[in-house]
Amino acid sequence: MLVLWCPDWPVVAAGAAAGLPAHLPAAVFAANRVVACSAIARAAGVRRDMRRREAQSRCPELAVFAEDPDRDARLFEPVVAAVEQLVVGVEAVRPGLVAVPVSGAAGYFGGEDTLVELLVDHVSGETGVECQIGVSDGLFAATLAAHRSLLVEAGTGASFLASLSVTELDQPGSERAELVDLLRRLGLRTLGAFAALSERDVVARFGSVGVLAHRLANGQDERPPHRRRPPPELFVTETFDPPLERIDVAAFMAKTLAGRFHSGLAARGLACTRLGIYATTERGEELSRVWRCAEPLTPEGIADRVRWQFEGWLRAGDGQRPTAGVSELRLEPGETVEGRSLQLGLWQGGDGGEHTPEADRAARALVHVQGLLGPDSVFTAVVEGGRGPAERFRLVPWGDQRTPSEGHDAPWPEQLPAPSPATVFEERVPVVVSGAAGVEVSVTDRHRLTGRPQRVAIDGGAPRRVLGWAGPWPVLARWWMPEAKTRVRMQVVLEGMSGSRSDIALLLEWQAKRSPLWTVEGMYD
Known part of the structure; x- marks a missing residue:
């Protein structure tokens, strides 16, 4: 597997969207903690998971940006398209990271070294974005190799991982922080030490999460390589008349289509881990992208990726944007696994609340307003942590997940005493x-x-x-x-x-x- 990685992509995307010069320090925050920072900010002492106040005390000129997955995915589309110009089978793992099978492309271009050099030059020339490439056995090892710009020989992925810190298991979106902390407290400091444990002991002590991490530490894929081939009837296709030319309309249609797609898989006890998004424009242009996910996709996750993809297609620059609206959209489960209890709550409430006729009518009205004025026209408030009343809420577009950030209920020094102003x-x-x-x-x-x-x-x-x-x-x-x-x-x-x-x-x-x-x-x- 070959992995192309753009370092600090959330910061790169936020800076590009805001027009911030690359030589200024910047960081992206979620719940007042650093989730990504630039190399210049790291040189000043800023680190991931650092609190905002401490980060700004170490680097007073630090530019602060809020976490925005939609922005990251939209601006990453040109990078994925540039990779796709040279090789086929591109899979977007997450914004900032793409993976491709290396064997066919390396044979065509005359070796892995030549392929890597061509990809780096091509992506940098087309997009102006710095990137690093790694090659190894499996996605996890190839990702860590990309962080170090290494080409690991075939069959030596496990030995490459053995000396690395066990903290490498906590990749973005993996939610393995608690497992990593436990392993360190047990004295298992390296991936090799963790891999040396027997699988039986891992299952007994760490459960299913530990088993998946144990496979990665051994240089194996997170899931077994043989997956069932999804039958054609699980594909979902929708035609549009008039064609889709606006992102807000596409986002609305994506929610309906994602629900149908997920229900069809759930009826067979399956969940999707590799989602293919294929679109055809009114003039016959064909657009496609494959999203690879470590965890089975929920309806919200499917809708998010469709929305991200439409933002990347419809907001692309001149010469890259489709010349006509999308007339047909098809979702294909490129890879499925056994479902993992992804059912909704007892009352079928997407946000955990009970649906009433009044709430449904209000939701339809708000969605209609979004369709007329755009997705950023209707907001709801989510309670957050903060000192002042203006800092204690966050506006979320209607339809997005209304989940408070981590640490919202922590004690805040100098916080205004209750009650808060209405x-x-x-x-x-x-x-x-x-x-x-x-x-x-x-x-x-x-x-x-x-x-x-x-x-x-x-x-x-x-x-x-x-x-x-x-x-x-x-x-x-x-x-x-x-x-x-x-x-x-x-x-x-x-x-x-x-x-x-x-x-x-x-x-x-x-x-x-x-x-x-x-x-x-x-x-x-």
Whole structure:
């Protein structure tokens, strides 16, 4: 197997999308932890799984990007297409990594060394992306060889893996972090030490997850090489009239098609691990891509890959984009395994909630709005971790998985005490907080108020009497950065206007050297 790997691809894709120069340090974060960083950021001390605050303390000029699998897959399509121009049988493992059988291509080009040199030059010339190539027995060993730019001789994959750290088992998307941590605590520091264990002992101690990892450590494929050939009736084909020319419409159709495709496999007790996506345009152009997955695909996983592929096809540059809309789409299970209890919940709720007629009608209405205005037109909020109210939620496009990030419920220093404001203002409303004799209240260097708040004038309006207040609470995030500014929060309850019986509760924020000093950050119900 030959694997072409683009180092730090999430960072490369994020920087390309934002127009960030390659010489600046950058990192991609998920749940305030580093999931990928550039080589320049690593030279400054930034490491994977590092907290955001620590990463920025080591590299204050670090450019921060959010994790976005759709962006990574869309921008990786030109790289896959460039590889496909030289060799056939390309399989996209994940954004940043493709695999191809090496035997046929190496024979055609006159050897593995020649093939590797041609691929690196061709991909770099076509896309401007740096890449590394490795060749070894099996996908796992070839991936680790690509990380080191090595061509491992056939039949020596196990000996190549033996001296490597057992932490190599924790590849992106593998979810083997707990297993790796346990192996290290048991004294199994290398893949060779883990591979030396008998399979019976591995099954008894580590279960099915350990067995799969044990096969990889031995230089074998994660699954046995002989898989059943899927019958033709498992293929799903859909024709479109008018043809698909918009990504949002394609994403909507992908969900329906993915559900039919997965149901057909599940009815036979199968699950797909290699998905073929084939499209034909109105003018007869044929588009194809094969996605290889370590775990059996769920309906959401199938729909994601179809959406990613359409984004790569329809947003490609001039000369690479199809000249007409897609009139036919076909999904083929290139490889299947026994199903692994991939059924839905008791109430068939995709997000774990019960479906009611009202919820279904609302969902159809929201999907209709997405079809008219695009997938980024309807959002729902997901509770996240953070210090301020604006940081404690994340907007997710309707239909995407509404799962909080890891660590959202962890204790956050300087977090605003409960309850949180019901309304958070995107544009701050200026206010004037005054104390005795109308003197404006400010904050001292020790984060104390210069006077007792008595009246608050909102956006130039009439002052309102303060019925109660709490705080102040200083916000000291990024204190190590020269441009960091001291911020202080305070809660106030104001008397209602004349003729109104309802009082108003606000969250105010003070910032040094700003005019006005106080602004409304949020409002409580």
